Amino acid sequence: MxxxxxxxxxxxxxxxxxxxxxxxxxxxxxxxxxxxxxxxxxxxxxxxxxxxxxxxxxxHLSLLFIPAGAGIMLYGDLIAAEWLPLAAALVGSTLLAIIVTALVLDALVKRRKAGEDALP
Missing domain, CATH: 1.10.150 (DNA polymerase; domain 1)
Structure with missing residues (x-):
């Protein structure tokens, strides 16, 4: 170990x-x-x-979230004051990740289908 x-x-x-x-x-x-x-x-x-x-x-991965939780508790006032940009970044990055994942999946499905069509 x-x-x-x-x-x-x-x-x-x-x-x-x-x-x-x-x-x-x-x-x-x-x-x-x-x-x-x-x-x-x-x-x-x-x-x-x-x-x-x-x-x-x-x-034991959950133990790694303790510092993040402590940071949220420590900077709670700052997070409350800046909630709108934080929420916008969270929603925007989530939507972007979903869109990119969908596009990559679509490209891979088309590529796989094209490969199967090329087989005799």
């Missing part, structure tokens, strides 16, 4: 270094996750140790 956690943290660190060195507007952990994904693709998937550690982390 320690080796798998170390591996996850090393990829996060590498992502942070890449993000800061290149001045990218993407968070380091996201870059690290993409690099981990690429490494796992090249390796043929995660080992059993990494799989078990990831499963354990996912079982």
């Amino acid at each position: 320690i080796a798998a956690l170390t591996l996850l943290l090393v990829f996060q660190l590498v992502g942070e270094v890449v993000a800061r060195a290149l001045g990218l507007p993407v968070p380091g952990p996201v870059i690290g996750m993409a690099l981990l994904f690429a490494a796992l693709l090249l390796r043929g998937g995660p080992g059993e140790n990494l799989r078990q550690t990831a499963g354990t982390l996912l079982q």
Whole structure:
């Protein structure tokens, strides 16, 4: 478990270094996750140790919401004062995600149908 956690943290660190060195507007952990994904693709998937550690982390995922909840409690007044822009951003980003998902799904269905029609 320690080796798998170390591996996850090393990829996060590498992502942070890449993000800061290149001045990218993407968070380091996201870059690290993409690099981990690429490494796992090249390796043929995660080992059993990494799989078990990831499963354990996912079982306790709800603990990661505690800092967000504390932030909401701490900045409740600011959130109440800025509720309209926050609500607009929430609704807008949700609608945008739904629209993009629908467009991608439509394109994939058309592509699959075109591939099936091309078969003899």
